[in-house]
C-alpha cells in the first residue's frame with residue numbers, strides 16, 4: 001500500500017502561507033498528495049527512507065519552483081461577440097461617445113451575449129478559459145453582467161459552471177446583474193434596480209447559481225444608493241458581496257462594501273484613506289486590476305501605501321473582459337501589477353494565490369501550500385518565483401496538479 005498518490009521531491013516550494021515572509025519558501029521541499037489533498041509538506045531530506053515506495057507516482061522537480069495553483073479572482077470571461085473593431089476605430093481617432101452612439105461599447109456585448117445560444121456562448125468563452133488554464137490557473141471567478149435580464153444572466157452563470165465542470169477547475173460564480181443599465185430601462189434605471197433586487201437576485205439565489213453578488217458603483221454605472229439596495233437584497237439571500245468600486249471616481253464604494261463585510265473592493269484607484277481603514281477593519285480584500293488601468297491609460301494610482309500600512313490584503317486579477325481588459329493572461333497581468341502599481345513580485349504572487357483566495361472566501365481550502373488544503377499546485381520551468389512576474393511571453397508551466 002502506498003502512503004500517497006503523488007510525491008513531489010526536490011522542489012523549491014513557494015508555499016505562500018498566510019502571514020509568511022519570503023514566499024513561505026521551502027528549499028529542497030517535498031509534498032505528499034493523497035485524494036487531492038496536501039497530506040505531507042516538508043523537506044525532501046525530512047522524508048523517511050525508501051522514497052520510491054511511498055507514492056504511486058514520484059515526481060522529481062529537480063530544483064524547480066512549485067507554487068499554489070494560480071487564482072484569477074475577477075473575470076468577465078463569459079461573453080459573446082468581439083470588439084476588436086472598436087479598438088481599431090478608437091486608434092483611428094473615433095471618439096468613444098461616437099462608438100457608443102453607433103451601438104458599440106458594453107451594450108454591443110450585451111446584444112451579442114443575449115443573441116448567443118448556450119452552446120455558442122460556451123464555445124466563444126472556452127478559448128479564454130483554456131488560455132487561463134494553460135498558465136497554471138486552477139480557480140477562476142466568473143461574473144455574469146452581459147445578460148442584464150434573468151434568463152440571460154442565468155445562461156451566463158450556467159456557461160461559467162459548465163466550463164469549470166468540464167475541465168475539473170474550481171469556478172466561483174458572481175451575479176453582476178447591476179453591471180450596466182439595459183437599453184430597455186435606459187430612462188428608468190431605478191426600475192431596473194427593482195428588477196435586480198426583487199426578481200433576478202432571489203431567482204438566481206434559489207437556483208444556487210451564484211456564490212456572490214457584485215455591482216458597478218460609478219457615475220456611468222449605479223449610484224451609492226442603488227448599490228446599497230442591491231447589497232441589501234444580497235444580504236436577504238445570505239449572499240456575500242463584492243464591488244467594482246472607485247475605479248473612475250470616489251463614490252465611497254469601497255467603504256460601502258466594507259460596511260457589508262464584503263469579500264473585496266475591486267479597482268479602487270480613487271479609494272480614500274477613510275475607505276481603506278474601513279476595508280482593513282472588515283477584512284475586505286483590495287483587488288487590483290492593472291490591465292484595465294493600462295488599457296484606459298489611467299493615471300490615478302490605487303492607494304497602495306495605505307493598503308500596506310493598514311494591512312489590507314491585496315489581490316491581483318486579469319479583469320478579462322472585451323472592453324477595458326482584453327486579456328486572458330494572468331502572467332502578463334502579474335508583470336503589469338509590478339510595473340504599473342510598483343507591487344513587489346512577492347506581493348503579486350500573494351495577489352494571485354492566498355489573497356485572491358481570500359477575495360473569494362475560499363482561503364481555508366486553497367491559495368497556499370499547507371497541510372490539509374487542496375493540492376492545487378503548479379510546477380514551473382524556473383527556480384525563482386520572481387521569474388513569473390519578470391519575463392514576458394514565456395509560459396513556464398511544466399505541470400499543473402488539481
Ligand SMILES: [Zn+2]
Nearest residue numbers: 074076244319
Ligand atoms: Zn470587472
